[in-house]
Amino acid sequence: MCTTVLGTVISLLAxxxxxxxxxxxxxxxxxxxxxxxxxxxxxxxxxxxxxLMFVLAKFAFKxxxxxxxxxxxxxxxxxxxxxxxxxxxAALLAEHRKLVEQAHANAQQLIVEARSAGEKVRAEIVERAxxxxxxxxxxxxxxxxGERDRAIVQLRREAVELAVRGASKxxxxxxxxxxxxxxxxxxxxxxxxxxxx
Amino acid sequence: MKLRTIALALxxxxxxxxxxxxxxxxxxxxxxxxxxxxxxxEHLVGAQAGPxxxxxxxxxxxxxxxxxxxxxxxxxxWTPVRIGGVAIDLSPTKHVVMLLVAAVLCVLVLVPAARxxxxxxxxxxxxxxxANGIEAMVLYLRNEVILPNVGPHGNAYVPFAxxxxxxxxxxxxxxxxxxxxxxxxxISVTAMLAIITFVVVEISGMRxxxxxxxxxxxxxxxxxxxxxxxxxxxxxxxxxxxxxxFTKPFALAIRLFANMTAGHVVLLALISLIFTFGSYFxxxxxxxxxxxxxxxxxxxxxxxxxxxxxxxxxxxxxxxEGGH
Numbered sequence: 001m002c003t004t005v006l007g008t009v010i011s012l013l014a015x016x017x018x019x020x021x022x023x024x025x026x027x028x029x030x031x032x033x034x035x036x037x038x039x040x041x042x043x044x045x046x047x048x049x050x051x052l053m054f055v056l057a058k059f060a061f062k063x064x065x066x067x068x069x070x071x072x073x074x075x076x077x078x079x080x081x082x083x084x085x086x087x088x089x090a091a092l093l094a095e096h097r098k099l100v101e102q103a104h105a106n107a108q109q110l111i112v113e114a115r116s117a118g119e120k121v122r123a124e125i126v127e128r129a130x131x132x133x134x135x136x137x138x139x140x141x142x143x144x145x146g147e148r149d150r151a152i153v154q155l156r157r158e159a160v161e162l163a164v165r166g167a168s169k170x171x172x173x174x175x176x177x178x179x180x181x182x183x184x185x186x187x188x189x190x191x192x193x194x195x196x197x
Numbered sequence: 198m199k200l201r202t203i204a205l206a207l208x209x210x211x212x213x214x215x216x217x218x219x220x221x222x223x224x225x226x227x228x229x230x231x232x233x234x235x236x237x238x239e240h241l242v243g244a245q246a247g248p249x250x251x252x253x254x255x256x257x258x259x260x261x262x263x264x265x266x267x268x269x270x271x272x273x274x275w276t277p278v279r280i281g282g283v284a285i286d287l288s289p290t291k292h293v294v295m296l297l298v299a300a301v302l303c304v305l306v307l308v309p310a311a312r313x314x315x316x317x318x319x320x321x322x323x324x325x326x327x328a329n330g331i332e333a334m335v336l337y338l339r340n341e342v343i344l345p346n347v348g349p350h351g352n353a354y355v356p357f358a359x360x361x362x363x364x365x366x367x368x369x370x371x372x373x374x375x376x377x378x379x380x381x382x383x384i385s386v387t388a389m390l391a392i393i394t395f396v397v398v399e400i401s402g403m404r405x406x407x408x409x410x411x412x413x414x415x416x417x418x419x420x421x422x423x424x425x426x427x428x429x430x431x432x433x434x435x436x437x438x439x440x441x442x443f444t445k446p447f448a449l450a451i452r453l454f455a456n457m458t459a460g461h462v463v464l465l466a467l468i469s470l471i472f473t474f475g476s477y478f479x480x481x482x483x484x485x486x487x488x489x490x491x492x493x494x495x496x497x498x499x500x501x502x503x504x505x506x507x508x509x510x511x512x513x514x515x516x517x518e519g520g521h
Contacts, residue, residue, distance in 0.1 A: 057356030060307035
């Protein structure tokens with residue numbers, strides 16, 4: 001670029017005189033002609049522009065461009081890093097999701113198992129309770145039966161005792177009275193069904 | 198701009214010369230005793246003395262500088278430098294001063310902005326404020342205008358095109374502030390800028406294409422063309438190519454010059470309406486219109502700087518592309 005500009009300067013400096021003659025003449029005679037060419041002005045334009053360009057290129061555009069390029073690079077790096085991070089995060093997320101799903105499935109299975117086990121235990125307990133109840137009932141019934149039988153026997157004995165005592169009383173009055181004995185016997189016979197029932 | 202137009206109106210209204218001219222215009226019967234001087238120094242009398250040109254002196258170059266509170270300052274006149282029988286008048290004119298002011302403004306605006314930009318970037322990672330605005334312009338021109346048009350490895354042309362843009366922009370805008378003058382409304386300035394662009398274009402063509410650069414001047418007919426037609430085509434098309442080479446910078450120079458001049462002619466013509474009507478009651482209308490067209494001029498100042506830069510880059514890109 002520098003050589004390009006240098007070439008420009010040299011060739012233009014060589015060319016300026018050609019424009020100048022016409023310009024100088026034009027400037028003197030017709031100052032208000034819009035299209036008159038002024039060689040001096042052209043020369044100054046060239047000098048000012050070229051100097052300005054070198055100054056700006058060195059002190060303004062170079063630092064700005066360098067800073068901007070550095071920032072662009074930093075941005076690109078940051079974008080690449082962000083993309084990488086995002087991909088990693090996505091992979092991690094997928095993995096986590098899978099893990100959580102597995103955990104869910106496990107938990108579900110555990111719950112099902114626990115529920116069935118619980119059910120079984122409950123059924124067993126209920127079964128056992130029923131059984132015990134039946135046993136208790138049977139025992140109670142048997143005891144009641146036994147007690148009743150004993151009571152009947154005792155009652156019979158008591159009745160016999162009473163009868164014997166009654167009889168002895170009668171006998172004391174009329175010993176060997178057959179008729180009396182029969183009377184007692186028949187009395188006892190009437191009592192029996194009442195006790196048995 | 199408002200200030201400028203009002204100042205202009207006041208200046209024209211208050212300065213004795215303007216008043217004199219206005220009175221002379223108002224008078225339907227020009228006095229024979231009034232002697233007017235024409236552009237070529239001859240004396241004009243009678244009907245010829247009627248219209249007075251206040252527009253042209255305002256937009257053309259001169260050896261005097263208008264300064265606030267000081268008035269007109271005559272610039273030094275140096276004896277023309279003679280190089281081999283050719284005289285160049287190197288004395289500074291108003292437009293030379295304006296170009297210098299534009300260049301100094303460019304440096305004063307861009308270099309501190311660049312410094313601040315670098316400082317902000319180092320401190321905070323990103324520029325802020327004015328430096329950020331300058332960066333936005335520089336980056337836009339670099340990434341959207343210069344690099345895509347210049348083509349691959351166009352980084353070397355970025356400083357040239359950016360300088361072109363900011364220099365033309367400041368020169369354009371200087372014409373819109375009071376006491377300023379549009380140096381880019383002078384054909385000499387735009388011609389020189391166009392010539393610089395032309396030389397940059399041609400040299401970049403030579404550098405990228407080597408010997409192939411000759412093909413941008415001399416047309417080589419394709420194989421399908423019958424043999425007897427080849428020399429004819431060669432001559433005609435070579436002339437066309439050569440003309441095309443010079444048309445581009447010529448159009449650049451004329452475009453910038455005409456756009457800058459036209460805006461100021463319109464502005465001055467609008468202000469002149471006040472004197473044409475010769476009444477204070479008319480003044481608000483032309484002033485409002487002048488303010489509007491001043492606003493338009495700001496836009497045109499940016500636009501023309503942009504177009505000059507864009508087209509320069511397009512021409513560089515075109516000639517570099519030819520080799521690939």
